[in-house]
Amino acid sequence: MIHDQEDFTIEPSAQPENRSCPQVSIVVPCYNEQAVLPETARALSAALDAMVLSGKAAPTSSICFIDDGSTDQTWAIIEDLAVSPRFHGIKLSRNHGHQRALLAGLLSTQGDILISIDADLQDDISAIEAMVSAYSGGAEIVYGVRKSRASDSFFKRFSALTYYRLLAMMGVQLTSNHADFRLLSRRAIEALREYRETNLFLRGLIPLLGFNTATVYYDRKERFAGESKYPLGKMLHLAIDGITSFSTVPLQLITVLGFTVSAASFGIGLWALWARLMHYPVVPGWTSTVVPLSALGGIQLISLGVIGQYLAKIYIEVKSRPRFIIEKIL
Ligand code: UDP
Numbered sequence: 555m556i557h558d559q560e561d562f563t564i565e566p567s568a569q570p571e572n573r574s575c576p577q578v579s580i581v582v583p584c585y586n587e588q589a590v591l592p593e594t595a596r597a598l599s600a601a602l603d604a605m606v607l608s609g610k611a612a613p614t615s616s617i618c619f620i621d622d623g624s625t626d627q628t629w630a631i632i633e634d635l636a637v638s639p640r641f642h643g644i645k646l647s648r649n650h651g652h653q654r655a656l657l658a659g660l661l662s663t664q665g666d667i668l669i670s671i672d673a674d675l676q677d678d679i680s681a682i683e684a685m686v687s688a689y690s691g692g693a694e695i696v697y698g699v700r701k702s703r704a705s706d707s708f709f710k711r712f713s714a715l716t717y718y719r720l721l722a723m724m725g726v727q728l729t730s731n732h733a734d735f736r737l738l739s740r741r742a743i744e745a746l747r748e749y750r751e752t753n754l755f756l757r758g759l760i761p762l763l764g765f766n767t768a769t770v771y772y773d774r775k776e777r778f779a780g781e782s783k784y785p786l787g788k789m790l791h792l793a794i795d796g797i798t799s800f801s802t803v804p805l806q807l808i809t810v811l812g813f814t815v816s817a818a819s820f821g822i823g824l825w826a827l828w829a830r831l832m833h834y835p836v837v838p839g840w841t842s843t844v845v846p847l848s849a850l851g852g853i854q855l856i857s858l859g860v861i862g863q864y865l866a867k868i869y870i871e872v873k874s875r876p877r878f879i880i881e882k883i884l
């Protein structure tokens with residue numbers, strides 16, 4: 555392909571930046587959150603009002619709730635809230651899952667900076683102001699990082715730690731103890747828009763954007779009300795997406811495993827031949843037949859399973875279906 559001169563000109567940014575008093579949009583995915591939503595709206599709005607009063611956020615700053623196909627009164631509550639210009643709502647056509655609901659909010663909401671936060675008030679709202687200050691200081695991405703995991707169950711703490719270690723071993727760089735509480739500037743959002751993958755793991759994707767980043771530490775609390783919307787199944791799904799969307803190490807491990815097992819089998823074969831030639835009194839037992847046979851069978855099945863996982867990813871990516879469908883915007 556021939557590039558002409560135009561390919562290399564650098565576009566000046568479309569709008570002048572307003573770092574000191576930006577238009578802030580808080581993006582909140584909600585799935586059956588009727589129990590917490592009124593309180594969340596009140597607390598977020600109070601935080602935003604305080605920032606507008608002190609001149610840290612533009613008066614047009616707002617909060618956008620994304621209804622991820624809730625089956626309770628969540629959308630009705632959002633509709634009532636959206637009467638005020640402070641609140642907006644996006645209704646997805648069905649339950650698309652947390653990551654996609656979040657992406658729908660990030661890609662469809664206006665504002666100089668977008669702050670994503672869970673609906674359940676577990677993340678500390680007072681950290682928002684520190685995030686905006688970091689943006690004013692020049693950061694394009696600000697990660698909210700939990701000081702400790704004390705409010706988690708033992709299982710969640712243990713599984714999260716093991717998982718982050720595993721990902722690090724596979725070369726996926728994540729900010730540990732950071733979930734989806736973060737600030738993204740307009741520039742970062744427009745870069746994120748270019749990533750078109752369907753298997754979404756935003757925690758892995760955002761660090762790939764680069765830019766100037768900052769971190770704000772906070773204490774994570776118990777869920778304000780209602781049940782966790784992340785049952786084990788959904789959590790495992792997200793965990794597998796995190797690995798298979800960012801690392802091909804499992805595929806390489808299969809090759810290593812294949813070589814190791816082949817070498818061992820070759821060794822056993824040589825030993826058998828040697829024993830036979832030297833007329834050692836070896837009883838032709840079934841152990842030496844059954845053990846390698848079953849070991850090989852197991853390894854082959856695991857390997858096929860791992861390859862299948864990646865194949866499934868390719869299958870889904872190739873279809874390039876829309877990642878979310880918006881039914882209504884308020
Ligand atoms: N969520 C969503 N769609 C889903 C599941 C969850 O939008 O299918 C939202 C949920 O409403 C909440 C956030 O994702 O705002 C995180 O969920 P939750 O707090 O239940 O997860 P946990 O904190 O237990 O990991």
Ligand code: MG
Pocket residue numbers: 672674676777782
């Ligand atoms: Mg939660």
